[in-house]
Amino acid sequence: MLRRFSLTTRLTVIYTLVSALVLLGMAWIIAMTVSRHFEELDGDTLQDKIHLIQGIVAKATSPIDLRERLEDSLQNHPGLYVQIDDQAGASLFASSAFRFPDWLVRPPAGLSLQAVTTWRDGEQEYRALSALVPRHDPLGGDLRVWAALDTHHHADFIRSLQTTLWTYLALAAMLSGLLGWWVARTGLAPLRAMKTRAQAVTAHKLDERMPAEAVPIEMADLAESLNDMLARLQKDFQRLSEFSSDLAHELRTPISNLMTQTQVALSQPRNADTYRDILASNAEEFQRLARMVSDMLLLAKAEHGLLLPSAEDISLAAEAQALFDFYEALADEKGVSLNLTGEGYVKGDRLMLRRAISNLLSNALRYTPMQGQVRVEIGTTGALVSLSVENTGAEISPELLPRLFDRFFRADKSRSHPDSDGAGLGLSITRAIVQAHGGVAAVSSFDGKTRFTLSFPAR
Structure with missing residues (x-):
């Protein structure tokens, strides 16, 4: 399809597409890097919260005391949700207005919860981490602790960043297209100058030459080749013009002689000897014409590579x-x-x-x-x-x-x-x-x- 467009348009389109792909790749790398950074940051935060809960569990003297300590601590950590179960599966503490998924609380066999787990609930995204915490109250036994973070503040930032990146990508692609068009048009200006010179070449004006000194190095060879071609054409055209003139001159003499002798012979009745002399003279002129045509045919064959000598x-x-x-x-x-x-x-x-x-x-x-x-x-x-x-x-x-x-x-x-x-x-x-x-x-x-x-x- 690009063949239908000018070279400037092709270069502009190609330059714009390449720039857009480069910018798109850079935007994708930025978005992925930021998202990965937030995942690592949330993982570190959840580890800190698990350590905080471990300290609270170590200090609690009873389930009631544990619940009170956790409620006081969670007030200072908005967006943090905690659930603690004993070994029997009974809930000792659960954040209000939040419910951990059943597959997370009671994971199926083979599912490891030692790493950060991410899930979505509607438009909200959460990250959770699970750990076993030793119990120091008289009942003893380990507790299963789940800590989850609401990542809406990260999501808002990523959405804002993506909007900014897409806007920048569109503007940068448009600017790249304009710059690409300007660069292509400026770079191809010597070609337009050569085109103007070429259009000025006619059969009567073969002395035009391409501006080889004023074009870039990449086009200098082309300009020199075109100049050499024009020089050869000028020389050949001049030789052809001279040949046509000389040929007309050479043919005019014998033809004129033939016409004159024939007209004189026909002007009045003559005897047989006179006609015989006139025909003999005409035969000489015809022989001269025949030799000339034969020689010209030989030259034409030689110039076209048709003259094949025997060996x-x-x-x-x-x-x-x-x-x-x-x-x-x-x-x-x-x-x-x-x-x-x-x-x-x-x-x-x-x-x-x-x-x-x-x-x-x-x-x-x-x-x-x-x-x-x-x-x-x-x-x-x-x-x-x-x-x-x-x-x-x-x-x-x-x-x-x-x-x-x-x-x-x-x-x-x-x-x-x-x-x-x-x-x-x-x-x-x-x-x-x-x-x-x-x-x-x-x-x-x-x-x-x-x-x-x-x-x-x-x-």
Whole structure:
């Protein structure tokens, strides 16, 4: 049921119940202690009265003298009742207007009357003690003495104490509830502040952060976690916005070309060769669109963990050498030298790794100037196998390096390169392939050289 209420209400109810239980237990202990104290006090009083009666019996010279002495003594002890019987059961003395119960005067077999006995008569409660007193008059024999006390003054005090305790309990529980509500509301104020900040977060305002410095230690971790989540969301949302913009830009060009060529072809009748040229041009644009869609699908699978590489032993040097043979003609045309050093083995998908290395080599050859150099270095360091592709040429600005692996990103602002019809997805695909193999991709650019490094777990 408490789930329907706010956290402040739950804490208030729980705090009030706990306080009430604690106060109730304390009140019960006080009442029991006072009642036990009165029982012990009445027991001591009855023992004193028994000793007093023993002294009176010792001094009495006859039953008449005993009766007179007891009547004189009882006048000074209100609420004390006495009954004395001889061995034959005949009553020698009994307090007027009071009658001891028959079960007390003539107890059944097995009932001991050596301890204080308590009983009620209507609303009155009595405590009695019995004892055998030696008789010193000429008749001799022991006397059975019963002494009883009326405990109404104790009962009145206990009732007054209970009333006071119950009143205090009710007031204290109410005060505890108010204090509990105030403490809970004050303690949860940082949560309300975090709620206000969270409500201010929108798709156009992702820079809001939780007040981690102004909240208690118990909530600081939560605030930091929420801030980290908001930072990731802001970054991902920004990347998604940039990706949408870049995607629209990349798709607009081939679609615009297709529409323009088609409209021109339909504007007037043309011969078969002209239509054939237009269809061939359209086919190239369709191929470009198909490659772009295929690359985007590959990236989507990689980001969602659906890219599962096969497991086989692969020599990185052999794969790089095979790609050298493929790009040899292009390198010779530009006068670029290709160099390969080192060896390393990894376990993974051969075609996927070859595509990743091919993307780096293609990039390196594209941006390497005439008579430049492309070096591929392979090495093993501890539990990692690394493959680096380094090319000479213009350096890349440090602020652009972190974005080189983003989709559709190009360092040159023209968004295209005269020697390439790529869509700017090559490096993104390379990083996705490396991550699918449990590795990482990095880039650095200094001293007129740009180096891409792929690191994999060793075989």
